[in-house]
Amino acid sequence: MIAVAATALAAPALAHAEQRTLTFTTPAISVAGYGVAQQPMFAESPSVDGYVVGMEAEVVDAAGRVQGRDKVMLHHIVFAKLGVPDYTCGGFTERFFAEGEERLAMSLPRGYGYANKATDRWGLLYMLMNHKPQTLKGFIRYTVRYVTGEALTPVKPIWLDVRNCTGPDPVFDVPGDGKRFSTFTKTTEFTMPESGRLVSGGGHLHGGGVRLELRNATCGTVPFESRPTWGGPKPKPLLHEPGPTKMSAFRSTEGIPVARGQKLRLAAVYDNQAPHTRAMGIMLLFLAPGAIEGCGATPSLEIDLGKPSMPPPFSMPLPRAPNGPVSTAKSTFVGDFRYGAERVSLRSGTTFTWRFMGQFQHDVTVVGGPVGFSAPWTKTGVFKHRFTKVGTYRLFCSLHPAQMVQQITVR
Numbered sequence: 001m002i003a004v005a006a007t008a009l010a011a012p013a014l015a016h017a018e019q020r021t022l023t024f025t026t027p028a029i030s031v032a033g034y035g036v037a038q039q040p041m042f043a044e045s046p047s048v049d050g051y052v053v054g055m056e057a058e059v060v061d062a063a064g065r066v067q068g069r070d071k072v073m074l075h076h077i078v079f080a081k082l083g084v085p086d087y088t089c090g091g092f093t094e095r096f097f098a099e100g101e102e103r104l105a106m107s108l109p110r111g112y113g114y115a116n117k118a119t120d121r122w123g124l125l126y127m128l129m130n131h132k133p134q135t136l137k138g139f140i141r142y143t144v145r146y147v148t149g150e151a152l153t154p155v156k157p158i159w160l161d162v163r164n165c166t167g168p169d170p171v172f173d174v175p176g177d178g179k180r181f182s183t184f185t186k187t188t189e190f191t192m193p194e195s196g197r198l199v200s201g202g203g204h205l206h207g208g209g210v211r212l213e214l215r216n217a218t219c220g221t222v223p224f225e226s227r228p229t230w231g232g233p234k235p236k237p238l239l240h241e242p243g244p245t246k247m248s249a250f251r252s253t254e255g256i257p258v259a260r261g262q263k264l265r266l267a268a269v270y271d272n273q274a275p276h277t278r279a280m281g282i283m284l285l286f287l288a289p290g291a292i293e294g295c296g297a298t299p300s301l302e303i304d305l306g307k308p309s310m311p312p313p314f315s316m317p318l319p320r321a322p323n324g325p326v327s328t329a330k331s332t333f334v335g336d337f338r339y340g341a342e343r344v345s346l347r348s349g350t351t352f353t354w355r356f357m358g359q360f361q362h363d364v365t366v367v368g369g370p371v372g373f374s375a376p377w378t379k380t381g382v383f384k385h386r387f388t389k390v391g392t393y394r395l396f397c398s399l400h401p402a403q404m405v406q407q408i409t410v411r
Contacts, residue, residue, distance in 0.1 A: 017150035019053070021143055022046055025060070028137040031072055031130035034237065034319065034402030038127040043079060045122040046144065051113025051152045054145035055079070055097050056105035059128065059138045069101075070235040072138035075127040076100040076204075079142075082121045087158045087287075088190055089165040093123070096157040098284060101243040102228070104202045109251045109302075112199050112288060113152035125168065131235040155199060155286040160214075160266040162186040162281040169377055170282075174208060176275030176372045177389070183210060184272035186281055189217060189265045195292035197255025201285035202226055202248070202304075207241030208276030208311050210269040212283050218262040219295035224250055226283060227308035237319040239401045241276065241367065246306035255288060257296035271311050275372025277365050278398055316367040318394050319402040326409075331355060334362050337403045344408040351386040352408070362397045362404065369393035370410075 024044045031037040046052075059067045059074045067073070077099050080086075084094040096114055097106050108114070130136050163170035163186075174184045203212035203226030212226040228244030258264065268281020322342035330350060332340035336358035346352060354364050356378050364375040364383055370391035375383035377399065387393075387410045397404035 017147065019145060019147045022146050023141065023143050026124075026140040028062070028139055029126070029128060030135055030137050031128050032135050033130060033133040034239065035130050036075075036127065036239065036399050036401070037130075038125070040123055040125045043122040043124040043142075045120060046116060046118070046146050048118050048148055049116070050146050050148035051115055051154070052096075052106070052144055053108045053113045053147055053152070054106055055142065056103070057099050057140055057142040060141045062137065062139070064141070067138060069233060070131050072136050073129045073131060073235065074099065074101075074140070075129050075240070077127070077140065078125045080123050080125075081116075082123050084120075087156055088160065094157065095159045095284075098204065098282070100204045102204065102245060102247040104204065104247050104249060106200075107249070107251060108155065108200050108286060109253045111153055111253060112155050112286070113147055114157065114286070115154045129239050131237070131239065153288050155288050158190075158285040158287050160188065160190060160264065160283045160285065162188045162266055162268045164188060171278040171280055171374070173372050173374050174270045174272055174276040174279050176272055177370065178272035180273055182272040184270045185267050186270075187265055187267045189263050192258050192260055192262050192264060194289050195258065195260045196287045196289040197257055197292070198223075198285050199253065199255040199288050200249070200251045201283060202250070204247060204280060204282040205268065205270075206243045206276065206279045207314065208271045208274065208279065209244060209281075210271060210310060212247075212281055213267040213269065214283060214285075215265040215267065216258065216262055216295070217265040221295070221298065223256045223298040224301065227305075228311065229306035229308055230312055237402060238316060239319065240278075240398065241314065241316050248306055248308060249304045250301040252299055252301045254299040256298050256301075257292045258287070259292045259294060274314070275366055275369060277367065277372045277374045316394070318367065318396060318405045318407070320405055322405050322407045333357055334364065334397075336360050336362075337400055339404055339406045342406050344406065346387055346408060346410050348390050348410055349386070349388060350410075351384055354383045356380050356382070361399060363399065364395055364406075365398045367394050367396060374398070
């Protein structure tokens with residue numbers, strides 16, 4: 001569906017510069033009670049040539065009312081242009097916009113735009129979470145601020161991810177075995193293939209995130225840090241560790257200078273006093289290509305800061321209590337929507353095995369305990385972990401958190 005506001009752009013061309021806000025809505029997406037839904041789909045896009053200068057997304061019901069976190073929550077969404085190589089991963093899908101729980105909107109400075117043709121095709125990948133016991137339907141509504149009839153300075157999206165190009169679930173685990181105030185850092189480096197200026201950018205972290213640091217490793221500078229804001233209502237039951245409600249972002253008409261061959265280093269810094277599994281560290285930047293030589297000074301940036309702070313102490317409960325007798329076996333199966341044994345007792349030093357089988361993907365994710373770890377989404381195969389620290393481990397399947405829970409006591 002597409003809102004009436006966009007119909008005026010159906011004409012082949014406009015005789016003068018014009019900016020419109022176009023509104024698109026996906027078909028209904030059904031999410032099972034206390035369930036998680038994720039899927040790629042084709043996405044509608046502007047029907048004339050122009051430039052995207054801003055963008056944001058939200059989940060609404062059939063009446064167009066925005067859904068709160070306690071109903072169908074937008075965990076994350078990624079938009080891509082199909083058939084165009086990605087800046088950092090290549091291939092045929094250019095990631096150009098994304099939002100998580102922090103609701104980081106695209107907002108380019110005046111005079112810049114992401115070029116788009118009427119013939120370009122968009123796709124999106126969503127993850128929605130339903131915090132109600134009954135099946136609900138959600139619609140993803142996304143708005144695009146679009147300029148036509150004017151030549152803007154084109155920008156290219158640079159997707160930096162500490163687990164970049166590793167598939168649809170680029171996550172890592174923070175073990176959480178450090179002392180008070182200790183941190184855990186995951187980094188990646190990217191060598192710039194061309195010169196230009198970074199005119200906009202922002203970050204994405206999960207629960208326990210301290211900051212995202214953008215460093216020019218060649219020049220030894222830190223031109224930008226994206227910091228999280230915490231707070232807001234927490235839905236019940238919790239289906240994952242709550243993430244930031246905001247991440248700081250920047251804009252600059254002058255832009256941060258980067259030269260061809262310089263190395264950009266992204267560092268995701270997390271609290272390491274407690275486990276934070278299936279964490280992410282992503283920063284989306286927009287580059288205006290141009291002539292740059294050497295190491296230039298970072299200009300004054302327009303920063304949407306929020307109210308950054310350290311992540312609050314948090315203990316993630318299981319959505320429900322594990323059931324059944326206590327097993328002392330060293331393995332269990334992971335079938336469709338259940339673990340073979342929900343309560344397990346092991347001796348320290350034991351290697352435990354999960355054997356996956358069924359028609360749907362599942363995983364094993366620690367949400368609380370002495371050390372954090374997780375298994376990737378899979379339908380088949382095995383995952384093993386050696387338990388060396390005594391204590392109680394709370395686990396669930398991150399795709400079916402209310403249905404599939406497990407507690408392992410290591411003595």
